[in-house]
Amino acid sequence: MSETLEQTRTRANGVGAAALRKEDDRLLRGDGRFTDDVDPAHALHMAIGRCPFPHARILEIDVSAAAELEGVQQILVGAEVAQRTEPISVLRPVPGAPQLPYYALAGEVCVYEGQPVVSVVATSRAVAEDAIELIDIDYDPLPHVSDVLEALADDAPVLHPLQLSSNLLATNPQGNGDPDAVMAAAHIVVSDRFRINRVTGLPMEPRAIVAHWRPGARELTAHVSTQVPHLVRMQLAESLRLDEGDVRVITSDVGGGFGLKLGVYPEDVLACLHAIDLRRPVKWTEDRLEHFRATTHAREAVHDFAIGADADGRITAMTNTYTTDLGGQNSPFGSAQLSSIVFTGPYRVDDGFVQRRVALTNKTPVGAYRGYGQPEVNFARELLMDRLARRLGIDPLELRMRNMLAQEDLPWRNPAGALYDSGDYRLALQMVADAVDYDALRAAGRERPDGRRVGIGLTSFVERTGYASAKFLANRGSRYGAHESVTLRANRSGGIDLFTGVSSMGQSSETAFAQICSQVHGIAFDAIRVHAGDTGATPLNTGAFASRTLIAAAGAVSAAATELRDKTLRIAAHRLELDDVDGLEVDGDAVVVQGDPSRRIPLAELHMAAIIGQGIPVDEHPGLEATAHFEPEHAAYAFGSAAAVVAVDPETGDFEIERFVLVHDCGTMVNPTLVDGQVRGALAQGFGAALSEELRYDADTGQLVNGSMLDYFVPTAADLPPIELHHTEVPSPFTTFGVRGVGEIGTIPPGAAIANAVCDALADFDVQISRLPVTPELVWRELQQARNRSETP
């Protein structure tokens, strides 16, 4: 389909142009509309009382003192909520897992610190919070477990004894060939256990909802900060036992989502329930301490990975059994599901086996976060690739090249069933090597005059973007599809209104969609007005996650723009008294006759004619509007390689990332500026998770130790290393224009590249790293361990 692009002319702000963003002016002027900015008259405010223990039975809740506080309007407890609502639905269930229904408020037992137990609505937030303090809850703390592997031990307290006999929710094996036999016969096997840190995406805008019920109209209007307004609508209707037609979800600007704002949270259901009871708007905005305990965490996993190879370093088998931490209960998306699909990376592996185990612990529920399993598995595999190279005495660059799929091998199906579409993986790696001047760095040696050691760390990866069709999802019980949709409606000013259910959360979809619309239709970019995120106005869609928006939406926008353009041209031909549309095109603000610019009809005139149904061909219906849905038949696999150059002090473990180079491919770039922006942003989150971010739980109390911005360290402007970006641009054969997703790729390489660089720098000391984050303290400890190893014969 990439010809489509070449056949059409280049447009000023069409596909491939570095168009300035449509979203910017309002946001720069302080005129964005985030959910907390919605401030209806007579609004009431909600506050939530949360369980302070990781695991506890609720013995008694005494709300009498709170109920008497002036300004308190309503208090809800778990028993009433369970009676009046349905459990919150899981959008992407773990295949093969029994249902673990959960309600907006805890029932008899709380399974994580921060779980909502009571909700209060009052005339102000301050009063509601005061009321929470007055509620007396008698808890009986129960034995808890926070470590993901300990949770699977025989003597671990079982979190959900009604549904499960252990804390293992499900096991999902996938594979191909006979990896066990091949591994047993391998010349060399490298294997290790890798621990991935629990982190959080920490969008700058907290979660928020403003709910309003009009009983006479039977209409619930909910302003929600979410990535998926249409899915939230479905979930709210289900939980509240309303028809979907009774619910309208409006999402204006979202201050970052990153996977954390996917679907309904307990507080959303509660705010709506209160609003229905009280018949007044109810508003809730999470505070940051709540955010750290009640908004989904991510990534925590333990990977057991093994690679078998022959004496030349050719990989013969790969196996990966890993356990992800789901936390205390489900969330709409649950723990990472994409480690399995890309576990073999960009390498040719015929015999492979991967198995995911999902464990429950008494911690905050885990959900999606940018990358969704791909940074985790990349860390394990790529660290082992370097160890394999070292053991065999082969250069890590050469080892990767030797095993990497060649361009002509693609399309290729990996042992987990992923169909890699296209790309030149080796070229990307070579470009990285050239950019860091690999050979010269190697030749210069590891030792620096100042005593530090310098190392180069490589990593190569593929990244799944989008979904392989609704059928694929349906087989896994997903409650959403793989399509995107758009409505284009001509307006009487000569412009086009573009309606999309994709909310704007920083991913620049308003700009990208308008670029595609302008490219295909011919109308000026500036004449397109995007209306996003209101379920009452936009066609039903899927949402903004899984790097899937553009992959699916490019097809929908393209189809709708084609339909609208063709009708516009037919009306123009009629009015110009031409037999057909040959030689006509839309050019900015008018339809013109090619080669005769004096013959033109303004779009405003054509739109008006179509809308009032006058002066149009007899066989045309009035109106100028098109809705299109598009579902890609396959996912697209983005790919890339990265290198980190790191100088390490072998005495203290302190290190400095001197360079970081990434070469990646996201297919055809709709807007190269936006692509770089997405990559840089995801890299920053990748560096945070690789270097400083970790949610830590106290082993004794089971409580979150560092749940505030004061002690959870995300990168600031001064914390990031110098980053160099390069692209290749191989179009995907599976998508409109050949695009691939780009939002998540940057989260993948930092951890592996940095750890490999540190180990490379300290190769003389035989230091091994097997966990994230990589801190100077960890490096120092590993140095001590390595020294002890070498001293004990």
Add this chain to the structure above:
Amino acid sequence: MEDLIEITVTVNGRAVHERVPARMHAADFLRGQLGLTGTHVGCEQGVCGMCTVLLDGEAVKSCLLLAPQLDGHEVATVESLAPDEGLAPLQQAFKEAHALQCGFCTPGFLMTATALARSGRTLSRDDIREELTGVLCRCTGYENIVTAVDRHINGEHVDV
């Protein structure tokens, strides 16, 4: 009901007389009482910088101030920057450098950069990086924000 305190503040050049609850913080006052929702709240702990405004010309975190403390002072929020139509040069620099994505942090950076630009100091790119550490951004990776501020303060560079 809580006691209300009367205050007089100059906000974005206009004198405002308001009655505020004693424990209301300044960010809530600007947002809730004056409707200036361009100032955002991200942590209420003085860490994230979303709530940064100018107090008598200096960038401060308005979540750490109580509304009564504003009495007699001058406050400028992001709403003061742009002319009636279009963008001020600093805002334009942000737009051209793609220095914002979700835009939630943007007012904090704009106000911090406004104070920096008015200080008249010479600032290298690294200085700018340091000066911006009081505002967090989770979307952009900062590089483009640094570029926008650098261009605004130091003019367009040929080298990158």
